[in-house]
Amino acid sequence: MRCTGELSRCGSVIQAETNKNERAGMSTDIAALYNVSMRKALLLSWLPCCVACLSMTSIVQTEEVVYRIGLQDAHAQMVSIHIDLPAAGIERLEVLLPAWRPGRYEILDTVGGVRDVRASDPHGESLSIKKTAKATWVIAPNGAEVVHLGYRIYANSIGDRTRHADSTHAFLSGSSVFMYSPSMRNAPVRVHIDHAPEGWEVATGLRLLGNGDYFAANYDVLVDSPLEIGLHDRYEFRVADTDYEIVIWPPGIELDSGRLERDFTKIIEAQAAVFGEVPCSRYVFLTHVGVGGGGTEHLNSTIMQTSASALEASFSNDDPYKGFLGLVAHEFFHTWNVKQLRPAGLHPYDYERENYTDLLWVAEGGTSYYGRLSLVRAGLTKEKSYIDSIGRAVNSERTLPGARVQSLAASSFDAWTKFNKRSADDVNSEVSFYSKGALACLLLDLEVRRRTENRASLDTVMRDMYERFPLGGPGYTTDDLVATLERHSSSSFRRFFDDCIEGTQTLALEAALMTAGLELWFKPGEKLGEEPDVKPEAEAGGEADSVSEEDTKSPSSSQKVALKASLGVRLRSAGGGAIVQSVFSDGPAYKAGILAGDEIITLNRRRLRSGRLDKRLERMQPGDLVTLHLLRRDELLEIEVSLAGKPDGSWSVKRVDEPTDSQKAVYADWLGHPWPAPKEKTESIKDPR
Template sequence: MADRASTSAGRKKPVSREKRKPAAKKPAGPALHYHVSMPDPASHTFQVEITLSGVGDSCTLAFPAWTPGSYKIREFGKNVSSFKARGAKFEMYDKQRYHLTRIKDGKAAVSFDYYADELSVRTPHLDDTHGFFLGTNLLPYLEDINAMPAPAEFTVSVKPYKGWKVATSLPAVKGKPNTWRTDNYDVLGDTPFEIGTHEVHSFTARGVKHDVAFYGYGNFDAKRIVADTKKIVETQAKNFGGLPYKYYLFIHHISPDSGGGLEHLNSCVCGWPSWNFKTEDDYQKFIRLVSHEFFHVWNVKRIRPKILGPFDYRTEQHTKALWIMEGMTQYYERLWVARAGVCKPEEVLKAYAETIDREDNRPGRKVMSLEQSSWLAWTKLYLADENFLNTGVSYYSRGAQVGLLLDAKIRNATDGKRSLDDVMRLAFKRYGWPKPGFPEGGWFELVEEVAGQKFTRFWNDHVSGTKELNYDEFLDCYGLEFKRDKQGSEPWLGFTTGSKGGLKIASVHAEGPARKAGLQPRDEILALNGHKVHAKTFDDRVSELAPGSICTLTVFRREQLKEGRLHVGRQPAGKLTLGPREHQSPTQRRNYRKWLGITKP
């Protein structure tokens, strides 16, 4: 609609002599300023002060019970002590909520100590080497903020320990050192802060600055990591036609016990053991982790089911779609590395073959579907016990297997013209944050829209159901074949071991010889066929057993001596491999090259 004054066909409207009333003053929105300091890092204690304004005469500050991307109740409020309020009275509503009353002029302040001694990508840590936290760890949110006048404002100031600096992905406030601002708690909660003497490298991709911060020490080559990361960023950006942020930060925690990764809107944190960069195989695993976390820029941080943003931090949030968020990301982490030219195509095929070999021998695949695995993430995968092998699947690995089949299925349905890449692009276009997330089941519709046909049976069999996966269509699409790198079979006892507190049975395969012989998780293994065994040589001893023979295993079970007679089973020898067939049809060759991004003849 055009402006009325300009459409009055030349007739000027009489100017009203009535004095205009001054516009009613808009009430100011709530503002929270968080101030974080660390005067004594060795005490593992952050000091946090929060000044509040525009919050009315009462309000409630709440600590999240969990952090997005890590589906486990962690109760971040448990680390708080010495909570005090100024300009208000407070009482605790429950384990995570502080209710403030008698606030004058909407202004109050609180302070507390926060104990931080868990070094991981998802939990707060402070010691004499560095400080690290996520917004959800340390910075409480204001309950019922949506009922308050908008817009809200959140600023964070960090006073680093002497000689330390801060790396974070939040936009900085100009003229105020070490101060950042956002108007959205979900953005603040999602943000990591790395404080210390970390080494920072930078690169530009698509005109956007990217920093790579390394905390810790180890046998890594920072220049190689940064150069390969840039290639991976550019490859993924090409798929989506650009980068959906103005700045991106990679934080790498390199220390002896580090591992895992956590994605954020404009940053990620990757943990890796200090000395696990030596072999090419180790390096490839690390760079795949980087590729994985970076792909989450789209898949899960922007493309996500409705329930995963805006977030409810109070309790578990259930969705059947985690296999899309994590399984597809695991499927793609490998492809991006190959398409970026950071690894050879064979490396990708090797990684898929390893997943297939392991997951297709897991008894739990017949018990739990991908949707169940997603829905129950909080109490199954994140709290997996020794029996999870028999009753569950990981939506990461199983999801990646289904991604592999689905991508081939779309290519076959469209004569190679479309693929899962098109689905991801369409999902981003239609549901990408800050747009609302997709409804449960909404992603299936996108796949069918791209493929131009219904995949109802596939969903029922392999996503809602537990039917065995069939690789024929996948192998035919790209002209691939499975092989074993050794012929024949090997002895198999049907349990895994751990060496914590002696050589012990870790988990027992539901269909294996150990289960039939009555052996149990936590049994301490003492002897095989009457001879003492050692953790280091136990696998060698087992490899000498003849399939079909009988062996005895002597164990302690809660201090009682027990003996099991096992019928030694057999399993296929060597590793499953995946490679191109000797004779690929022109169509298969085209699909194979396009899939892995091979451009050289």
Template sequence: MLEPRIHFTLSFTEPQAHYMDVEMDLFDFTETTLDIAMPVWTPGSYLIREYERHVENVEAFSESDRVSCMKISKNIWRIAQPSRHTKIRYRIYGFEISVRTNMINADRAFINPAATFMHVKNCIDLSCMVKIVLPKRWHHISTGLPKNTDHEHTFYAEDFDILYDSPLEIGNQEIWHFDAAGVQHEFAMVGGGNYNKQQLTADITKIVDEETKIWGENPNTNYVFITHNYQTGGGGLEHLNSTVLGASRNAYKAPNSYKNFLCLVAHEYFHLWNVKRLRPKELGPFDYSEENYTTGLWIMEGFTSYYDNLIIRRCGFFSVQEYLDMLANDFNQVYNRPGYRVQSAALASFDAWIKHYRPDENSANTSISYYNKGAMLAVALDLHILTETRGIKRLDNVLRAAYQTFYKKENRGFEEKEFQSLAEIVTGVDLSAIFYAAHSTEELDYNVYFNRVGYELVDLNHDTQELSLGIKIANQEGRILIKNVERNSSAWDAGLNVDDELIAINGNRLDLAGKELEFILQHGQIDEIVDVLVSRDGLVRTIHAPLRRSIKQQWSIREKLDATAAEKELGNLWLSI
């Protein structure tokens, strides 16, 4: 009996209109009906994106004639009476700038496979071939998929999990290659820019080597960096042996922007191990038709967010102070969102599907980022292990052991309790308080950990007398509008609303530069009642609001003046001094 086979062909008859054409050839399927499904999300980006909304003109043909093709749900088409060779044709519209969606134009195409390729339902484990028909003016294809040497511009995927994790950049991108950690790397630069290839190659080689040292091996034979350069760009998405990055094309020569790009590279490359291989059990094998919930993104993304800046420090690109400032920013991001009292890191992970990618005007009051909070918990773990073992072990040792145990030996995802248990066995350190904190809104005293390595976390605004209404405003078409109201602030209690237009305070009309509001806040008194004249849905009213002390926090990490020699030694070890 012949094994079922699937071949895809991508062509571009109208790329200027942002369309590509997809042919899906099914060979040797014996079922009387076949259900063909498209993913509704893409791994690494935890949001139902409804990729099927960009699909048009789905048709099916046998060797001799058209066959019935009926849409039976939002992302599934049913093929009736398929033959030994059934061809399915459809078109995809792609015109969205991001690292997780298709972008097609006259010059190039970025293909996110989850937004492009359908699979036969319940046949995710089948292999497939992908052939690219290049338009005449396009010359390059960059992807982590292995080439089929028997056919030009044709690639092979062992199964659909690999296919959906292997983006393609097609066009005229600048390409160069380099070796790092024994792995062949390709850099594909799209959109031009003022980057220096030699410097990028040297610096990224350091990052690859440093990260490989942590994990003990580099599991790839090849790796592809696809970078999209725009006037203003950012973001990244990890894949099994590639990544897609967003950058600003003319920012490479600005030192801070360049270091931030290196941090992005370090972050996405770290995912090569942490999430793509070492992962919670819920994150693979995937169900591409619905949400895949996990409470573990604070480990996957949070630990990676801790290590990205730390790697840049270890490589010598950040000074000690630059690194400490970046780490302090995680604390500022969390503690200046009242939502940290509402949502734990674990709950933020679980709710990523409904909250993280869908912020609204109240998000700061109800949620936190598992990236930032996870990084805070990661530094607590790292410093706790470092100090309890007197510098012999640290979080690096935990990650390597978990990678070896769960991925290499057992080839499965982990339960969080298993991860904690392994970490405690490897280090001999009780880590329960920190893991408990990941599931609680009770905050750790982080100075318990910083102080033991000769540093302290300080809120520079602790004694400030600055006043605030607890609102964020924006100028919009000549009007001053409230865009955010902080939980438990003066504005919150008084009843000021998002989208209220601020007209005057205490009888003084507000200017667009905000000088009148600034004057009131600088010269007012705590608990002084101010009269705020607003227009709400076209109706003018006065809101009486008390002035209160600003609760904005400004955290800094600095050396502890009375640190002992032993604490300083551990701090130097932590910071690679």
């Protein structure tokens, strides 16, 4: 029975690689994957599964790099790593630890937790090892055929989803744990786990070998396949040709596993329909509970963070659970968008320094767009709710000064130094490649449908790109994307890219939305508030609640809208006090010299409590002079500010009253549901909620 199981598992993995390699040319990709000759690659692609496994074993024995994970001190958050590096004929062996991890475009202090780095030969004799840079060491093998590199890792960084260990588990994301030699990056890898406490199990996208070790085709696969080792709950299911696992640490979280399986299946099917396939035969949803929020995509797995209450809400299908499904949908869509279809600048990964691309607005923004859209298509988000969310996103894009300062291309390129390094001035200088990128993809989707009378869409473009730019190739550029859009729409998109992607022009969504029977309008007198910047990659821990109070651009010259008094600040609450979080560069507070971090004590000599600013300003008029008392560090300041006026209302999206047949057809094809029948629409209007 055991042998059969191994063969079955092996067979499915080989099949997965075959699926992927069919897109790139099977033999060359297998050669690259396993670092073998073309002749061996052809043999591997031809031989029956069990024989192919034997061939793999012989390759592994001669060329592999072996990583041994020691968990004897996991309870003290210390993990031992021993690496066997083949060193025959090598006089100078350089090893290093990556400076960042795929999925988060930020230089990390990964080496800060490294302890006791040492090297020896197979006889245990110490070898010379010298640190030459922040995370680089050079070893003199001194004739040894194999070099043993050993060190310990302090694993206490669960918030950034890199490495964490305690008495219940060890979570290890490869780029923050495993050193490598650049000269052996393409060598096959075997992972052996030692001293795991009794009862601990392993969950990972890596392939399980017959001897209990794990196999990675090369270092890139190793670091894109995190390991969750320990006590956890595991739920397994199958959709089409792929096996799925939901793994939840810590164990014992109460949830409706039947609903999870049904809802995950709907998401998988809705997203697979865009591309026509799932590019792996096995996929693992790793989930950490109670350690923050967010997620990171990996090759055939993801690591997500959520709360116990969100999973418990699966019994009632309430909002916290729906929020978790949003994270699932975002991370799973990355399986195609960025893990396979990758911008040229992100391939291959340069683990020592930043990989620059001006296309994160597609890699992340496109994933945000399709994550939410797939929930609608899967029937897990109501159409009305999704349409309302478009209005809120437009409101942000047309409100924040930063959207007029930084382009989507620049936001993508500067992710390393700006987006992932938050500051109080971001609202004035930056735009989110997540939220505005998603809005740009919405516009492209509906614009392609408008220009082609719904014969093509962004789905068509993404699938075409996925098929023409397989992983292992050069990746796609902005010109490739423009050319693909133009080929499928028989029209030019260059002006749009110049103005709205390379430039900072407002996204003109009106005509595109109207194609699907949706009207973008400025809704007077009901402030919806700014949509939080949805960033699945956001740091754990969360930010303090904030209330926004900011200027809004004039909606249109033809629409008369009342103005209301504005101070031009965003506040956050701290101990009941109103702390200035951001000062908008086009508002009166900015001109008056109010700074982020100031605490507003009084407005017109009366105490200002957190969350009450909008209410207090309701009774005032643009042009009114107000007196503020601020606490800046230990100093009390008195500042007079002349209030500005801003349009009283917010951007909103609604279905038109009398859609054409064409609009109904686009709506149904885009959202996966028919235009609501008149009766349903009447009922929804009566519903005050």
